[in-house]
Amino acid sequence: MKKILEAISEEMKKAFADAGYDEELGKVTLSNRPDLCEYQCNGAMAGAKRYHKAPIAIAGEVAEQLKDSPVFSQAEAAAPGFLNLKLSDDFLCTYLKEMQACDKFGMEAPDKEKTIIVDYGGPNVAKPLHVGHLRSAVIGESIKRIARFAGFRVIGDIHMGDWGLQMGLIITELQERKPELVYFQEDYTGEYPKEPPFTITEMEEIYPTASRKSKEDPVYKEKAMENTFKIQQGVRGHRALWEHIMNVSVTDMKRIYDKLNVEFDLWNGESTVQYLLADMVEGMKKGGYAHESEGALVVDVKEESDTREIPPCIILKSDGAALYSTTDLATISERVTKYDPDSMIYITDKRQAMHFEQVFRCARKTKLIGEDVKLVHIGFGTVNGKDGKPFKTRDGGVPKLEKLITDIDEEMLRKILESRQDMSEEEARKIADIVGLAALKYGDLSNQAAKDYSFDIDRFTSFEGDTGPYILYTIVRIKSILAKYQEQGGTLENTQLSPAVSPDEKALMMEIAKFNTMMEAAFTECAPHKVCAYIYDLANAFNRFYHETKIIAEEDEAKKAGLIALLVLTREVLETCIDLLGFSAPDRM
Numbered sequence: 236m237k238k239i240l241e242a243i244s245e246e247m248k249k250a251f252a253d254a255g256y257d258e259e260l261g262k263v264t265l266s267n268r269p270d271l272c273e274y275q276c277n278g279a280m281a282g283a284k285r286y287h288k289a290p291i292a293i294a295g296e297v298a299e300q301l302k303d304s305p306v307f308s309q310a311e312a313a314a315p316g317f318l319n320l321k322l323s324d325d326f327l328c329t330y331l332k333e334m335q336a337c338d339k340f341g342m343e344a345p346d347k348e349k350t351i352i353v354d355y356g357g358p359n360v361a362k363p364l365h366v367g368h369l370r371s372a373v374i375g376e377s378i379k380r381i382a383r384f385a386g387f388r389v390i391g392d393i394h395m396g397d398w399g400l401q402m403g404l405i406i407t408e409l410q411e412r413k414p415e416l417v418y419f420q421e422d423y424t425g426e427y428p429k430e431p432p433f434t435i436t437e438m439e440e441i442y443p444t445a446s447r448k449s450k451e452d453p454v455y456k457e458k459a460m461e462n463t464f465k466i467q468q469g470v471r472g473h474r475a476l477w478e479h480i481m482n483v484s485v486t487d488m489k490r491i492y493d494k495l496n497v498e499f500d501l502w503n504g505e506s507t508v509q510y511l512l513a514d515m516v517e518g519m520k521k522g523g524y525a526h527e528s529e530g531a532l533v534v535d536v537k538e539e540s541d542t543r544e545i546p547p548c549i550i551l552k553s554d555g556a557a558l559y560s561t562t563d564l565a566t567i568s569e570r571v572t573k574y575d576p577d578s579m580i581y582i583t584d585k586r587q588a589m590h591f592e593q594v595f596r597c598a599r600k601t602k603l604i605g606e607d608v609k610l611v612h613i614g615f616g617t618v619n620g621k622d623g624k625p626f627k628t629r630d631g632g633v634p635k636l637e638k639l640i641t642d643i644d645e646e647m648l649r650k651i652l653e654s655r656q657d658m659s660e661e662e663a664r665k666i667a668d669i670v671g672l673a674a675l676k677y678g679d680l681s682n683q684a685a686k687d688y689s690f691d692i693d694r695f696t697s698f699e700g701d702t703g704p705y706i707l708y709t710i711v712r713i714k715s716i717l718a719k720y721q722e723q724g725g726t727l728e729n730t731q732l733s734p735a736v737s738p739d740e741k742a743l744m745m746e747i748a749k750f751n752t753m754m755e756a757a758f759t760e761c762a763p764h765k766v767c768a769y770i771y772d773l774a775n776a777f778n779r780f781y782h783e784t785k786i787i788a789e790e791d792e793a794k795k796a797g798l799i800a801l802l803v804l805t806r807e808v809l810e811t812c813i814d815l816l817g818f819s820a821p822d823r824m
């Protein structure tokens with residue numbers, strides 16, 4: 236269905252045409268002066284020169300055409316030539332009814348099936364998830380959901396770092412501690428045990444120990460590199476250990492991503508595309524794209540129009556080893572073959588911007604990907620502490636992701652118990668987990684991705700202001716009014732929206748009507764913060780309306796049913812939006 240601005244502009248264009256002017260002048264925008272009008276059109280000013288007429292005269296003629304318009308209750312010419320507009324209550328009501336009747340409130344799917352791959356999460360196997368992994372997971376999940384809502388086939392891929400030195404380090408430390416393990420016996424030909432020779436807790440201790448040792452001891456580091464090489468060469472015992480590390484680590488990652496309500500369709504990683512590397516590199520050499528530079532194999536990716544230095548994309552290091560960019564290139568190639576995507580969206584720290592610029596250019600230049608496939612990198616900023624510096628634990632360490640989640644949930648629990656003495660601790664805890672997730676995700680997503688923000692538990696968990704709990708509180712309020720209405724014998728199914736009777740009711744309806752415009756922008760710009768800004772405005776509009784309006788106490792039954800219908804629609808829109816952000820609302824809080 237048409238977006239509200241399109242629908243209104245259509246009426247305005249007709250009026251311009253009927254008054255004898257070019258209909259293209261009839262573009263309507265939101266008002267710059269909300270005190271005077273809801274929408275405005277500046278077409279008369281734009282047309283003045285062309286028609287050699289004072290803008291106010293043109294505006295007056297157009298306004299005349301709109302006197303009996305079903306769309307506008309007011310269309311006034313104002314000096315020097317604006318058209319100040321107010322929507323008719325009937326038109327607005329009809330528009331919302333259509334939104335409600337349509338699937339996805341009228342947001343239209345693309346004409347033909349299109350596929351988007353969202354590459355997000357990006358954890359490194361064997362290392363615990365930390366604060367640095369929060370944003371990719373939260374923003375990526377939301378972008379994936381928004382694209383799905385927009386009617387695309389969307390595949391979310393976690394793209395793990397599962398092929399690097401960290402795997403060799405763990406094996407080296409294991410070998411020091413338990414050299415007798417069968418994995419290290421070169422002449423062993425039997426089956427390896429199904430059970431891993433370590434637990435997740437041990438692994439999380441082994442990795443930092445090994446990493447520290449390798450920094451202090453060159454011989455240890457040499458061993459770790461050799462072990463990494465052995466995994467990559469496919470030495471049986473090493474591969475079996477690699478599988479164990481993967482299983483233990485992935486099980487734990489799933490548990491934490493689950494807490495974040497983040498779900499991946501593909502659990503691929505750097506290891507997934509190893510089988511493609513040799514041929515890909517060969518192809519780049521044969522095609523004349525790759526050349527040697529200081530012993531390394533590189534592809535030049537700078538372009539004449541560049542205003543900054545873009546270094547060549549390195550394909551192989553001088554020792555012949557593949558790099559991060561090599562696996563990313565092979566991954567692009569694999570995705571093209573397997574899924575034929577129309578676009579790929581990567582969500583990482585913005586400090587990786589140059590890496591993706593090089594990889595994207597290289598993929599196009601070497602024809603791994605056609606011109607028609609869009610490659611997008613969404614780079615996010617840093618999570619800071621309240622002091623504006625990267626967020627650290629009290630002792631200066633990197634905070635673990637799981638701990639951040641627990642801290643927020645605990646604070647939420649404290650706040651809920653404080654305000655709801657009637658609630659059992661058990662119920663409060665369940666609710667705190669739901670609201671805590673909203674606090675965490677909204678706290679992150681309400682910021683433009685590229686900007687840094689400060690992780691402020693106290694602010695994020697507040698029931699007031701631009702926060703997740705405030706949004707949920709509003710939804711819960713609506714749910715409880717609707718429940719009361721039903722308890723008193725009302726049914727929600729056959730209530731009908733009716734035209735607004737108060738300014739606050741109209742303001743609420745106008746916010747709802749903006750949904751499609753907002754969604755299109757959130758999708759095309761990969762911008763979940765637009766969904767946040769929208770629901771914050773919508774929640775405010777609802778709460779203003781709620782404070783000024785009798786709902787349950789309304790005596791006129793027909794009027795009451797109309798108000799209830801508006802509540803139902805408001806709740807549906809809010810719940811749809813929070814689902815797109817990746818969290819949900821409890822029934823009470």
Ligand code: ARG
Pocket residue numbers: 354355356357358359394395396563581582583
């Ligand atoms: N593992 C990488 C890191 O820790 C992130 C992976 C992002 N995705 C990608 N296709 N490169 O930085």
